[in-house]
Amino acid sequence: MIWVEILTRHREIAARFRIHGSEVYIGRGYDNDVIIDDPHVAAQHLRVFRDETGQLVAEDLGSLNGMFLDSGRSRQTRIVVDGGRPIRIGQTWLRFRETSHAVEPERVVPSERRSVAAVLAILLGLSIPAIECLEVWLTQTSEPRVSSYLSPLLLILAGMIGWVGFWTLLSRIFSGRLRFLSHLLIAMAGVLVFSLYDQVAQFLAFAWTFPAASTYQYVALWSILAVVCFLDLRLVGRARPWLKGILVLLLLAAAIAVQTLQLSEAVSDSGRQFTARRLLPPALRLVPLRDESAFFEDIEKLKLTLDADRVKAAASPVNGGRAP
């Protein structure tokens, strides 16, 4: 008995036929055992039979377009079938298997992990709005308004629905399953990490006088987005992870480079640094107080930078400056 499987381009099974004899004829004509409606297949294209040693062999019956092994480019007239790699005739992929073909062992249905994921999703789903509302509350200096809490939440919710919807659709197309919960978890973890980073950066900018953490926030945002994309891509399909990794890294580098360029051009246009110097309650200060003399020594050092800027500006009169 021989099983004939017709595969799609993505190696998914489109149709499966059980043949009781020891020989199968395949082609477009009605005198075949398996008929294939592919205009690039001959009327009688392929014969699969058992040779003297008992192996299954596929043989080209003199077609115009020939027979190929998997995505190979060299035309074959005779292929020993191993049940793994498909054979292409015309634009159709075929696979031949015997009843003795070994299958993977039965997997356990992951029912418990699903409930853990659901609990995790609920926890994340509660902590994101909580952090967001806390942030709004701590910066609320005018009369409290319900809308100032609701509108950012609505924005996050809408973004999340769009993002998760997009990835579940991709998963459905390429792996056949929605994987909604997993995509949701990845997206929520991304949002949570970013809002935590935001808080930590603001804290560092104040408590340690380290404004760079806040200035280069966009780098963190893009990096988190890249990790989220990579995890989502991996979930959609596990094939070629290194290729996806490199792709995501390239996009990340491009995004950071473009935004850095954009910011530096904006700074050179306006002459102002885009640093919000956020203050927090004095009790959060971590660095020791700087002595006044030491502080003004630092200020004196700033003069060297300013004078260097002036020399640089004089050297490039195109930037709005005048030739002397």
Place this chain on the structure above:
Amino acid sequence: MLSRRWIFELGDWLAISLVQMLRAGLAWLVMSVPAAMAAPAVPEASSAAQAIYAAAPQRLLQIRTLVADAGRQTSIGSGFLVAADGLAITNYHVVSQAVLEPRTFRLEYAAADGSHGDVRVLAFDLANDLAIVQLDKDDAAFFSFDEVAMAGRLPQGERLYSMGNPLDLGFTISEGTYNGLVGHSYNERIHFTGALNPGMSGGPTVTGEGFVAGVNVATQRGGQLVSFLVPARFAATLLRRVRDHDTSPDLHAEIARQLATFTSGLYQSFADGGFRPTQVGSYRAPEPAAPWFDCWANTNVDETPKPRASINSTSCRSDTGLFVAADLTTGAIQLSHSYVRTSELNSFQFAAVLTRMSQPRLVGGGPFRKWYTPERCHEDFVGAANEPDHPSLRVIWCAEAYREFDSLYDIALIAVTQDHDREALISRLSLQAVGYDEAISLGRRFIEAVQVSR
């Protein structure tokens, strides 16, 4: 309230440019002319005005700045001859474009008798907004300076006659009164109550005998007939310097030199005056002691809805903005203190209020890309633990250098007290066109003067 402040803005300078003409447009010309004509209609003095005006035309000038390529005027002002060999006086701001960009602009005069010709700038006095120009004239009639005015002994209420070519309408004379020198002013200026209009910049204001008492320079924006003159003695001094050949031929370098001299004198005088302590909430804060600062208070308690943090501010501004170019007026000093406290907000919310109020906002005197290098800032916590009077501070120092004026910088210093979580003082010091070391020493004194007094 704003109208009472002494804010000299570009529109206050009496030179007139195309943009102003377009902006003022017909409404200005049509509507303001009858009012201006009504002003000199004081019966008894009109004969004096007639006599003065009859002798004036051949000595009065209109000074035009032309775009060299197009040959058309881009701004106009007035001027007057002070010597038979064609030396004339006008304002620096009337000729500044031609001084700064001699390849793009050139100057021309037009006299009341219809003659016109080229004008060359010989010297200027940036601090007093005066310039001396050379006309291709000899044997010309000219104005003399008034000796009484030069000695500063004109009686208050003396009638003066101001001349020029307002709004390019033709030469006019308008009558007004001498009201002494402007009080609380760093620069010496005559307060003249009379109508000065754009285009009269650089024209003479003369006494009843026809001698020059001052040079028209500016009006108070929002004021009625409140006008300012540069005292004649500065013009006489500049004229003497030209006669003695005590002037620099490199006008461009001369601007930088005079600006540096002016601001170093200004900051020396500011430092000598020092700070006097003033009580702001539970803090003692430094206010300028010099009389030429104009201080105002501001509060937010009357706002609706009722603010959740009360803010009481005082701010002081010097009137020392110096006209350097049409797009650069610099040399102003600003100080402000805002005392902020709350009983409704928590300490994070209060810090958010302070965040909004303490952003550096370095205010340049002109467009950044033309005049300044990029802003550089440094911030830190400053304080000494063992001095109870001195609160710990969060200090931000931002500076930018002038591209063309070596050793001049614009500085903004902001100090926020860090000794309480729901009460704070935000102090700002802003210095334009200051030397870096002078700025550091002033900034240091400023910060040291921020003290706790509970």
